[in-house]
Amino acid sequence: MAQSTDALIGLYRAMCLTRAFDAKAIALQRTGRLGTFASSLGQEAVSVGVAAAMRPEDVLLPSFRDHGAMLWRGVDMAESLLYWGGDERGSDFAGPRQDFPVSVPVGTHAPHAAGVALAFKLRREPRVAVCLFGDGATSKGDVAEALNIAGVWRLPAVFVVCNNRWAISTPVERQTAAETLARKADAAGMPGERIDGNDVELVVETAARALARARDGQGPSLIEALTYRMGDHTTADDARRYRDDAEVSRQWAQDPIARTRRRLVDLGAWGKAQEEGMLAEHAAAIERAVERYAATPAQPPVTLFDYTYANLPAELAEQRAAFRPEDA
Amino acid sequence: MAQSTDALIGLYRAMCLTRAFDAKAIALQRTGRLGTFASSLGQEAVSVGVAAAMRPEDVLLPSFRDHGAMLWRGVDMAESLLYWGGDERGSDFAGPRQDFPVSVPVGTHAPHAAGVALAFKLRREPRVAVCLFGDGATSKGDVAEALNIAGVWRLPAVFVVCNNRWAISTPVERQTAAETLARKADAAGMPGERIDGNDVELVVETAARALARARDGQGPSLIEALTYRMGDHTTADDARRYRDDAEVSRQWAQDPIARTRRRLVDLGAWGKAQEEGMLAEHAAAIERAVERYAATPAQPPVTLFDYTYANLPAELAEQRAAFRPEDA
């Protein structure tokens, strides 16, 4: 692997932070302090690995399960919580200003990635649009249309299917008969590759290659990263209704975090002290983020009128003027 | 080739009739007796060949350029003229009662084909849904979604891309970077095959194989039939704005009708007498169809209210009651 040990430690830490953040978010949801939340448990290597292969000036178009990538790119955990807490300001993140917010409709951000990549191409900027979506999303027409356009225009875009085997209750075998999801690339005339998405180094390496290719004007590619959704679909879901606990248990053997930790331990680069130090550090960072989240003053209700248009239409100005927050 | 000479003569005649009908329709349009019309000049082998591989109880879902297939299936030329003349009754054809009408929106009938095929599968009927669309249609999300569903449900459907190289002014090279349009099948996990669509026997044979496969419960397939749109996109188009006459001229060498005629002549099965007899017969049949078309009494204007709902809503009944044809 091309990664240095330091880099691997960085990836490991990011995956661990993602998981810890994830657990905290679920806890906050369970106690009524956050809205419905989509956990990325078990698939951190994909989200983090892809982001790690990007440059700051690239643009990320994440799915709703990509806090791993978003945090890596510089979104503040408090911003992420704000988003999941039902506050639009969570997507006005200070970090990667051109990155896209989460796309709630599955797969509809894929055409945006083509548009962003086209912008780069037209401006002759060596930047890449990176779009993450799930196995379920590959059934959407939007994704097919976007891949096709990116292919024929040779756009600097990288599409990553995080194949976690499930789209809510639908296993990937009932989502498509395609041999692999990487084969979706054939329809668009771009290279498609399936990789072990629980191997974070491989994810970084594969994504880096695809990004370099795109940056170099050689066009888009599709990466299928095989992983597994260890948790429920969201906090509103109960996966035991439709899948075997045994299957989930088996998948723990592939856990990307445990794998990476083993590798670091084998390399002599990680041990109990580092692990404990990191966990404490993460816990503290998360606590601080939760505090910032909790301390964020509410948006004044009247601001609900202020971001629909740059030029407030007269009719909306009237509604705004008549608005009384106490009427809710 | 598996076709008998008689069968080949049948195909030849059907292609010739399609072309003659086509020419007549253009003439009618030019003289104001028909609306905008989409000619199938040069690609008759695909439309006719596919239909010839079907059984009567199968269901055809044609594109707007498939009068070849529709006439073969038993749509009356007068009905077709009625349709292109701007009269809904043209799609209420007496012949193949379960066949679909022309789909004006490109590619959106592909999901219908999946639905029809699903109906066959659920009822365990040995029938096949056959959907025809163009190269341009393969860029539509609807087509990708339909192929994917047909694939994963192993539906008895055959999808045929009539690759006539152009979607209005867009050549297929700028439509997609896919190696072939047959590769679109990879994304859906079904077999895809590219064939010479100007070889009518090959079209029949390939379609027949795909139909047999589907009928046999082995699932859908995609056929890309390579041909060429010899005419303008429609009577409203002037292709010289965007493509070389020289390219068109070269394509005449591939003309499926001339090819089939040569073959029949080589087989000693066709000659001047037969040709002249057929042409006269077709001309007469077309004349009769035009007469039937011209003699079709107009729909009473008030009928415009009568097919939107089976149960006429009160508000529409009111509008109907107040309707005065002289107000137009």
Next chain:
Amino acid sequence: MAAVTMVQAINMALARAMAEDPQVVVLGEDVGRDGGVFRATEGLLDRFGADRVFDTPLAEAAIAGVAVGLAAQGFRPVAEIQFSGFIYPALDQMISHAARMRNRTRGRLTCPMVLRAPNGGGIRAAELHSESPEALFAHVPGLRVALPSSPERAYRLLLAAIRDPDPVVFLEPTRLYRAGSEDVADDGKAAPLDRAFVLRPGEDLTLVAWGGVVPMALAAAERLAEEGISAEVVDMAWLKPLDTATLIESVARTGRCVIAQEAARSGGVGAEIAARLAERVLDRLAAPIERVAAYDAVLPYPRLEAHCLPSETRLLAAARRAMGRA
């Protein structure tokens, strides 16, 4: 006869329709083993088997399109869109094909399908999980649009929708799915087609609502009664076509009308109702028609959602204005 919630009533209607008519099939994302994310299709797979209930790939345009194909073949597909916020990709199929198949073929092929979707706000859900797109469908000739507002009406309207030979968009207020329960006889009786329900008679004022705001209108009427104002509450139930007769009869009598809708104010179904009343009973109107609706802003995320959606307070204020008691 047991007390059931709205989502249970919907489940009951689906089971009933499937038991009665083998052509009724249910399809959509996660409608099978999972029973739908709100459990509306729970148990149907076990009871009717995989030939009658099927999970689809994640593709809303195709869900509608497949239903069109099934319907043309004589099936009566009931397709579920997981939330009405994801129904937009299905609009093309509904507008370009479902709504036109009968007319296009002069009745040779028809489209007896139902497109169901959970609808509306009030459950503090994520973005696009609280949409009210009913007006987009209610403008389309060839479609019917229905919204229930109680378990019983859900049961009977859904049966009417499934039995109707034309496409029906059936939007179910998520906020009412489990908001309460009532006894519903599983007797297979459908609600009349295209007919509104007068839920509470009144003399001074007509409150018109549908779906998720109906209980709000009923509560407001109760409150108005305390103030000596007798409000009639009309649940439109069908938004396409509209039951103009019931509307006119009521407003001609009361002379005052407040319309409550969850969708954004401008261009909502409330506008059509107001326009019809202004056309038909102008001379009976003792006060301008009031509309209470979501503001014409993008619907806020949960934190501010309630500030944008109609509230009982706003309904009451409008009613009092209409009564000249502002």
Next chain:
Amino acid sequence: MAAVTMVQAINMALARAMAEDPQVVVLGEDVGRDGGVFRATEGLLDRFGADRVFDTPLAEAAIAGVAVGLAAQGFRPVAEIQFSGFIYPALDQMISHAARMRNRTRGRLTCPMVLRAPNGGGIRAAELHSESPEALFAHVPGLRVALPSSPERAYRLLLAAIRDPDPVVFLEPTRLYRAGSEDVADDGKAAPLDRAFVLRPGEDLTLVAWGGVVPMALAAAERLAEEGISAEVVDMAWLKPLDTATLIESVARTGRCVIAQEAARSGGVGAEIAARLAERVLDRLAAPIERVAAYDAVLPYPRLEAHCLPSETRLLAAARRAMGRA
């Protein structure tokens, strides 16, 4: 200054906008070499090159979606949908993304795009080539919707649409593309945002129209003048938001209003206009507001199309009814 048709004026506005602002790019099916099926983009490829004008694959959802991506990156894409009858697959992107990007990110990302499409009937075109879907967009917070009704207004409204920092759906009446020509100065002056045009002053009656029926309203006004009825003609021009002030001013004065729209009657933009008037100037109305619109039937194919669409005869009849001269 030469007399230009509407489609030439649109072409002129596009060229002007592209010349002024390098961020303006044009995309759509056949907009390049072919110049668009109506020639609205003719010559732009030659003049501005393949980096500013590009043919897209046949994929309407992606055309809108790609524009959203370009716009987020600071471009000002002007995307063409070949006919508004094929705009339905783009609704999801327009509603779920274009209309929300500013709000969703609190202004961090925006969507200064225009979605253009030929619109409306009257040209005896094939099915789905004569649609009037403006109401579907006019209900959506975050969008603007404009329709021109003359070459000059087309030029100025399109410039306003392109320069506006938010998404605008721009629907061009095909029946007016070449219906006449007029002198239009290529001076880069945009029409004011969100403002209707009073095309003809009048005192007895207000005729409200937009797009393809505006000339019909003007002709009707002429005819009414002969009958001694002075009709004011208002071209709404923007359907989202609506210029309520101009409407109110006019109808408060005339006391009578006839609204003409090409779209199906129920749930059209005319309903919103009527509803607003009923709210705001109820006491000034001397007669019920009349709406002249396509019937609530599937729009017929060319043979019967004219029987469904509004006609001058129907407009005149409505005006006379409003004047009590029926």
